[in-house]
Amino acid sequence: MTRIVVLTAGLSVPSSTRLLADRLAAATLSALGDVEIEVIELRPLAHALADHLLTGFPTGELADAIDEVRRADGLIVVTPVFSASYSGLFKTFVDVLELGLLDGKPVLIAATAGTARHSLVLDYALRPLFSYLHAVVVPTAVFAASEDFGDTSGGQLAERIERAAGELAALVGKVDPSARRRRTVEDEFADPTPFEELLRNAGGPGPGPAGQSTR
Amino acid sequence: MQFGIFTVGDVTTDPTTGRTPTEHERIKNTVAIAKKAEEVGLDVVAVGQHHNPPFVASSPTTTLAYIGAQTERIMLSTATTLITTTDPVRIAEDYGMLQHLTDGRMDLMLGRGNTGPVYPWFGKDIRDGINLAIENYALLNRLWHEDVVDWEGRFRTPLQGFTATPRPLDGVPPFVWHGSIRSPEIAEQAAFYGDGFFSNHIFWPASHTAQMVSLYRRRFEHYGHGSADQAIVGLGGQVFMRKNSQDAVREFRPYFDNAPVYGHGPSLEEFTAETPLTVGSPQEVIEKTLGFREYAGDYQRQLFLVDHAGLPLKTVLEQLDLLGEEVVPVLRKELAALRPDHVPDAPTHASLVAAAAARAERSSEPASVVEPVETTVSA
Numbered sequence: 001m002t003r004i005v006v007l008t009a010g011l012s013v014p015s016s017t018r019l020l021a022d023r024l025a026a027a028t029l030s031a032l033g034d035v036e037i038e039v040i041e042l043r044p045l046a047h048a049l050a051d052h053l054l055t056g057f058p059t060g061e062l063a064d065a066i067d068e069v070r071r072a073d074g075l076i077v078v079t080p081v082f083s084a085s086y087s088g089l090f091k092t093f094v095d096v097l098e099l100g101l102l103d104g105k106p107v108l109i110a111a112t113a114g115t116a117r118h119s120l121v122l123d124y125a126l127r128p129l130f131s132y133l134h135a136v137v138v139p140t141a142v143f144a145a146s147e148d149f150g151d152t153s154g155g156q157l158a159e160r161i162e163r164a165a166g167e168l169a170a171l172v173g174k175v176d177p178s179a180r181r182r183r184t185v186e187d188e189f190a191d192p193t194p195f196e197e198l199l200r201n202a203g204g205p206g207p208g209p210a211g212q213s214t215r
Numbered sequence: 216m217q218f219g220i221f222t223v224g225d226v227t228t229d230p231t232t233g234r235t236p237t238e239h240e241r242i243k244n245t246v247a248i249a250k251k252a253e254e255v256g257l258d259v260v261a262v263g264q265h266h267n268p269p270f271v272a273s274s275p276t277t278t279l280a281y282i283g284a285q286t287e288r289i290m291l292s293t294a295t296t297l298i299t300t301t302d303p304v305r306i307a308e309d310y311g312m313l314q315h316l317t318d319g320r321m322d323l324m325l326g327r328g329n330t331g332p333v334y335p336w337f338g339k340d341i342r343d344g345i346n347l348a349i350e351n352y353a354l355l356n357r358l359w360h361e362d363v364v365d366w367e368g369r370f371r372t373p374l375q376g377f378t379a380t381p382r383p384l385d386g387v388p389p390f391v392w393h394g395s396i397r398s399p400e401i402a403e404q405a406a407f408y409g410d411g412f413f414s415n416h417i418f419w420p421a422s423h424t425a426q427m428v429s430l431y432r433r434r435f436e437h438y439g440h441g442s443a444d445q446a447i448v449g450l451g452g453q454v455f456m457r458k459n460s461q462d463a464v465r466e467f468r469p470y471f472d473n474a475p476v477y478g479h480g481p482s483l484e485e486f487t488a489e490t491p492l493t494v495g496s497p498q499e500v501i502e503k504t505l506g507f508r509e510y511a512g513d514y515q516r517q518l519f520l521v522d523h524a525g526l527p528l529k530t531v532l533e534q535l536d537l538l539g540e541e542v543v544p545v546l547r548k549e550l551a552a553l554r555p556d557h558v559p560d561a562p563t564h565a566s567l568v569a570a571a572a573a574r575a576e577r578s579s580e581p582a583s584v585v586e587p588v589e590t591t592v593s594a
Contacts, residue, residue, distance in 0.1 A: 018330060054480030057419045059489055188399035189426050195407035198400055199353060202346035203369045 002172055005072035006039040009079040009090035013043075016112045020144045021078040023158075024110060027165030028076065032172065034080055038072075040065050042089050049092045058096065066097065070186070074106040074172040075135075077126070077153055081113035085125045094129065100182030102135040106171035108164050110142040119143040133184070140164040216550050216559050218543045219259025220252050220535070221294035221451065221518040224272025227525035230473035230511065238271045242278070244528045245271075245514055248521075249282040251532050253289035255539025261518055263293035264301070266333050269475075276309040283317040290563070291317060294518065295326025295394045299347040300337035300354070302371060305377040307358040316382045319564025324392035324413050324449075325352060327401075339370070346370075352391075353579075356408065359388035382466075385573050390562045392516075395427065396470050402427050406446070411561065413449035414511070417520060418476060421490050422448070424531030425510035432512065444558055449516035450507055453492045453523075456537045460495040466530075467494045474524040497541035513554045515561035517546070577592055 006025050010017030018041070025037050042049075048062035058066055069075065079090035109126040113120070122141035130137045140163045148157040183193070193201075222245060228235040236244065249260040262279060263272040272278070279291040286403060291313070306323075313321050327344045328334075334341040350368050357364050358379040366374040383389070390413035395401035396418060405412035412431040414424045428448055435446035455470075457463040464483065471483045471494070486492055493503040508514060519538065522531045560566070 051481040051485070055418065055477045055486070057423065057489075058482070059420070059485070185397065185399060188403075189430055192399055192403045192430060195403055195438075198345070198349050200401065201349040202353075 002032060002035045002069075002073045003071060004032070004035055004037045004074050004076060004168075004172070005068050005088075006037060006076040007042060007078065007093065008039065008184070009087050009093070010112070011043055011080070011089070013086075016081070016144065016146065016149065017078050017080045019149070020110055020112050020161075021076065023161050024076045024078070024108060024142065024165060027161045028074075028108075028168055031162075031165045031169035033147065038068055040068060042093050045093070049089070049096065050102065052096045053092065064095075064197070065093075066101075066124055070124045072105065074108070074168055075102075075108065075110045076168070077130075078110040078112065079126070081111055081118040081121050084118065085121060086111070086129070091129075094133070097133070098184050100134075100184045102130065102133040103181040104175045105135050105171055106138060106139045106168055106175060107135040108142070110164070114145045114146050116143070116145040116147065119187070136171055138164055138167045138171065140167055144175040216514075216554070217258040217290065217516045217546060218538075218546065219261065219290070219292075219516070219518050220248070220521055221255045221261040221263075222248065222272075222520070222522050223263040223294065224265060224270050225475065226269045226525060227475060227523065229525040229527055230375075230469045232527075241271050244522075244531075246277065247283070247528060248531055248535070249284055249289070251535045252539075253286045255535050257289065257539060257543065258288070259290045259518060261292035261514065261520075263294050265328075265330075266300070266336065266476065267330055268299075270512050276313045279321065280313055280316055280398050281318060283313070284298055284487055286510075289320075292319040292392075293323045295324045295328075297328045297590065298325040298351050299327045299341050299344055300334055301351075301357040303351040303356065304371070304374075304377075304379060306355055308381075310389055311359070311379060311381050311383060314389050314564075315381050319384050319387075319389075319568075321564075322390040322392065322411075322562075324394045324411075326394040327398075329435055343370075345398065347376055348401065349404060351392075352404065352408075356388075356391075361382055384564065385568045385571075387567045389564075390567060392447075394449075397427070399427065403430035403434055406431050406440075409435065409438065409440035411447035411449060411515070413516070413518075414451065416451040416491050416507075417453040418490065420471075421491065421507075421510055427512075428511045441559075442557070444512055444555070447516075447559070447561060448511060448514035449518065449561070450511055451491070451518055451520060452504060452507070452516055453490075453520045454500045454534070454538075454542075455494045455521075455526075456497050456500055456534060456542070458496060458501060463494050463496065470524040470526055476523075478524075497537050500542050501545050501549075504542075505549060508550065508553065513558045514549070515559070 006021050008021035008175045009020050045062045048059055052058050079086040107130050111121055124142055127137055142160050144157055226241045252260045254434055264275045267274050275293050278566035283291050310323055327348050331341045350370055364377050392413045393401050394413040396415040402412055414426045414427050432443035432446045436443040455467040455522050473506055494498045521534045
């Protein structure tokens with residue numbers, strides 16, 4: 001079954017970030033129908049994330065969360081805006097993902113803030129981040145300021161949520177997960193690059209991440 | 216089964232006193248630790264290679280030759296020899312010389328090094344780390360197995376009609392281990408050559424080591440060197456002991472909390488649960504170490520890290536006493552009892568000479584015990 005993982009980096013309980021995440025999840029559920037949705041709050045992983053930065057390996061629930069992301073067919077990621085960008089907690093989670101893990105994965109980006117003046121954060125911070133990671137970023141990104149949860153936005157937030165969820169639904173399953181994906185350590189364990197190929201690659205044209213053939 | 220210690224040669228401030236040893240002290244202490252390791256009956260001492268502070272271990276063969284001259288029996292090794300930034304011709308020469316000087320009482324473990332700036336200091340690029348390890352070792356292997364080598368590769372100037380001297384003692388090159396924390400390609404490389412594979416083990420969870428060792432064993436069999444359980448595996452370990460478990464925890468905690476590698480992160484208890492670190496009584500160390508074979512299989516070499524994080528020399532020597540008197544004798548006996556007969560010991564110079572002689576006898580060729588490695592692929 002199609003699996004969508006929702007990452008939400010709100011710090012308070014309840015948080016507007018989680019509120020937006022839930023609405024995006026619900027819209028994606030109705031757009032896709034037959035889908036399993038797993039919501040991962042990053043707040044309880046804060047200690048494990050700091051430990052991972054220092055030790056280099058994930059433990060317990062963090063390891064499980066990374067594995068959920070690995071196996072997901074698509075992601076919905078929602079961060080509060082802190083100092084004009086994604087939050088440090090949100091970025092830390094992204095930082096510990098192995099290179100190649102998001103290759104070709106459809107991602108819906110979303111953010112919340114106290115004021116609509118931050119709305120471009122989606123396009124100058126989140127979109128380049130996920131482009132760098134070779135994710136397929138959904139065209140419509142969703143920003144919600146506090147006022148959008150009231151009547152003043154004239155229902156525009158709901159419209160954007162629906163449009164973004166529809167775009168995510170259209171992409172999920174359409175990107176061949178194995179095509180053009182960089183090889184990860186997991187891939188090497190399952191299907192090691194034979195030594196003869198490693199030796200051929202060693203004499204290759206120039207510096208580059210080693211052992212990352214496109215087999 | 217071999218038991219020993221490995222050191223990376225770091226100069227680290229003792230967090231309980233604020234005192235930092237001088238480089239001279241650290242170098243002399245390393246020698247004292249190695250001599251003590253032999254005295255308490257350990258089998259192996261391995262020193263590191265680094266080219267940046269706070270490490271003093273820039274010259275492993277000099278250190279090992281000096282230790283070798285003052286010891287009788289202990290096997291000298293490295294943890295690790297940098298195959299990426301050291302010219303393989305120099306490795307062939309330096310370790311070839313060490314092999315002769317120590318009458319074969321040495322081997323070496325190759326590693327890549329993970330400090331970005333060190334690579335350009337030696338004209339290399341860390342993004343080529345795996346490629347350097349693969350190509351440089353392909354050359355090193357030929358330099359030791361072939362008397363005259365023509366070579367052209369990507370990473371060093373070509374060689375025409377080159378002979379690395381001295382030639383290996385008794386025509387048998389030093390045994391090579393390939394060390395890695397997390398690169399499956401290195402396990403594949405070790406398996407291809409039928410060399411040893413050493414999993415650093417100490418910084419990462421057991422599940423990861425299990426994956427690395429299992430890959431190496433599987434591919435060792437694939438390349439026809441024997442069955443998977445006959446592959447030559449080494450593991451790191453990290454211990455701090457006192458007779459009384461609570462004393463060990465109390466004394467080691469400030470060193471753990473401030474350790475350069477994992478300090479200020481997980482608690483001692485969390486890290487102990489996740490990794491091979493054991494802080495406690497000798498009995499606890501024995502129990503945890505006996506558990507390693509459950510996920511790594513019957514293995515050949517166990518090296519402990521005991522001299523890190525700013526621990527003073529006196530404490531390190533006390534750790535060696537405990538290892539030699541209370542831990543290793545029990546592990547030796549218990550692991551030998553569990554090991555099936557067809558699982559080999561770690562190769563030594565004597566066993567390699569005997570194996571070469573047996574091969575020469577089987578083949579119809581005359582006298583020479585030198586035999587080119589069967590599966591070398593030229594680069």
